[in-house]
Amino acid sequence: MIYDPRVRGIVFQIILVALLAAGIWWIVDNTIENLRRSNITTGFAFLRGRAGFDISDRLIEYSSDSSYGRALIVGVLNTAAVAAAGIVTATILGFLVGVGRLSNNWLIRKLATAYVELFRNIPPLLVILFWYQGVLALLPSVRDSVSLPLGSYLNNRGFYLPRFVWEPGSWLIFAGFVVGLALSWYLARRARMRQMATGQQFPVLLTSIALVVGLPLLGFLAAGMPVSVDFPQKGTFNLTGGMNVKPEFLSLYLALSFYTAAFIAEIVRAGIMGVPRGQTEAYSALGLRSNLGLRLVVIPQAMRIIIPPLTSQYLNLTKNSSLAVAIGYPDLYAIGGTILNQTGQAIEVVVIFMVVYLSISILTSLLMNWFNTKMALKER
Amino acid sequence: MGERLRVDLDAMFRKWAGTVSRVRKKKSGYVPNNRKGFWVMKQLALGILSAAALGVFATAASAGTLEDVKAKGFLQCGVNTGLAGFSAPNDKGDWTGLDVDFCRAVAAAVFGDGTKVKFTGLSAKDRFTALQSGEVDILSRNTTWTVNRDTALGLNFAGVTYYDGQGFMINAKKLPGVNSALQLSGAAVCVQAGTTTELNLADYFKANKMEYNPVVFEKFEEANAAYDAGRCDAYTTDQSGLYAVRLQMSAPDDHVVLPEIISKEPLGPSVRQGDDKWFDIVKWTYYALLNTEEAGVTQANVDEMKNSDNPDIKRLLGTEAETKIGTDLGLSNDWVVNIVKATGNYGEIFERNVGTGSPLKISRGINALWTKGGLQYGMPIR
DSSP states (O other): OTTOHHHHHHHHHHHHHHHHHHHHHHHHHHHHHHHHHTTOOOSSGGGGSBOOOOOSSOSSOOOTTSBHHHHHHHHHHHHHHHHHHHHHHHHHHHHHHHHHHTOSOHHHHHHHHHHHHHHHTSOHHHHHHIIIIIIGGGSOOGGGOEEEGGGEEEETTEEEEOEEEEOTTTHHHHHHHHHHHHHHHHHHHHHHHHHHHHOOOOOHHHHHHHHHHHHHHHHHHHTTOOEEEEOOEEOSSSEESSEEEOHHHHHHHHHHHHHHHHHHHHHHHHHHHTSOHHHHHHHHHHTOOHHHHIIIIIHHHHHHHHHHHHHHHHHHHHHHGGGGGGTTOOOHHHHHHHHHHHHOOHHHHHHHHHHHHHHHHHHHHHHHHHHHHHHSOOOO | OOSOOOOOHHHHHHHHHHHHHHHHHHHHSOOOGGGHHHHHHHHHHHHHHHHHHHHHHHHHOOSOHHHHHHHHTSEEEEEESSBTTTBEEOTTSOEESHHHHHHHHHHHHHHSOTTOEEEEEEOTTTHHHHHHTTSOSEEOSSOBOOHHHHHTTOEEEOOOSEEEOEEEEEETTTSTTOOSGGGOTTEEEEEETTSHHHHHHHHHHHHTTOOEEEEEESSHHHHHHHHHTTSOSEEEEEHHHHHHHHHHSSSGGGEEEOSOOOSOEEEOOEEETTOHHHHHHHHHHHHHHHHHHHHTOOTTTHHHHTTOOOHHHHHHTTOSTTOOHHHHTTSOTTHHHHHHHHHOOHHHHHHHHTSTTSTTOOOOGGGSBGGGTSSBOOOOOO
């Protein structure tokens, strides 16, 4: 038995795992013991304590009377908000630039190349500071705000937009929107099936737009126009009323979008170039116009190459959002840092950081993996 | 693991991560089947070695802070990254300021040489972790003494080197007619993260039922730059800090400090809990600085004063026969002489860094000695 290499291997593996577990246990135990000796409070009970500080950007109700736990949730939501907005913009911009790099138009091709080379080769922190100190801080002060159409303003305190005030009865509008979306989806399905069966086409896009816009409009009229608009007004210090997108959010969002878009552009270009040339020749031979061929033949195949590295870029963008700390955007890392400093509970806060970033990243991964399986080559 | 270990989490983690990744790498590598036994043995040996290394590491730093400092040969002092008058590098790259001079005084007490000190610039956010983890031996970084920091954070404050209070500064050119903090409703206020300032700000606006918009930066410099660029209407920190920040603005004369003081900010040096000997040394260095000012012992006349017949001064300077004050503290008997030679007394430190002899020109005010109507009161050295 002792000379059986397989058994011996297993035994040694078990010993190793046991040693590793003992080592980790020893470190954790030692840490707790030492914290106790240094008279530093431990445990997560501090999360229920009163935070005492204010946060300017928040998506949920929060005041200095709220708990540390709630402050952390505000931070998580801010991180999620900037990451989600950044991912959407970076994807759109990245696809445009990536296709632009393959364009037949010399100017577009060169512009796209210049964009990629510029943003890909600058560290993200510099891009953020460029937007914050180089662009948004140079905007005029509140008193000389730039007036934009529709009652919005731009100044060095950010972007001020009119805000819709939803009064009772406005649920009809949302209901109309949801019904419109559902009907469009059903319509698109039916139209595709009919085209498969009979070859007849149906103007899906136009009908969908009519449904998605028209139904909420009907709801709006039926409920007696229950929406008013709150325009920004000039106050003593700032513009009051309306909605304020702060320069911290704007610069972080723009920087992350522009930076990540450069990488996405390269991924898209690689994906499209990865589709064999024969496919392009084949759809031309079938008589498809080039934009239709691109949409029906090239892009679906390119997507299979694009999605896996795209997921990595999304994760990078989310993690890069912690650079917000340099410009004072209250993301998870900034708020967590403040809490760490107020309570002194470094280990607990760092554990929370790790758990939250890990959860957000794993969630993104799972979504993208699901999308990938949907797009993957289906053998029929 | 019986004795007291120093918590150096950062280094601990690095060590731990190193161990784990080394083991993992081995595990996933391709190994031919017939050599598996050998491979496992090697892996095991590696694991034991790393564990042993960890054990040695973890038990290394067990002596008291004074012994550690003496063994190192210098004092590691945590200071602000750049607050004029308190701690900032000058044009020659030397650290200057009231907080810096306090560390020099402690170094002089320990080594008889005020230059045996190294400075670590810390942000408000990093400062406590740096002290707790043993990265610095003393934190002298315009830090407010609060009960939370004294208890939950495991610190001990050795005294108050500067009695301060929080105030506001505005750009009077951009905001004419604002002459009170109570007129700041709706303002955007620049503030540094993780400070008592941030908490007082929230409390003050809440108590006065005013709205405001906090713009929170991790670093002092970032907050200053944002205020100077007009991102905020007002800037808030301790009043001494406001005067220092004003000097750094592009047009210092445009900025005014509003009269309201909204909090008590006793700033002082702190050390880790659980090392009373080290705590005593730092605490009595502070009192020595005050007592020498009270007795009229200065950097210039200290050698002359050693010949004084006044029993108070003799005791203070350790020239009394059979004196044990210095050795009881774990220092030499001429520790006070060394302190005064290195930095001067408290009054001299104050005047040089923040007082009338400095660009800040702050009057002694409540920081005067108790004999002159101030709050600085040195416990008797006897």
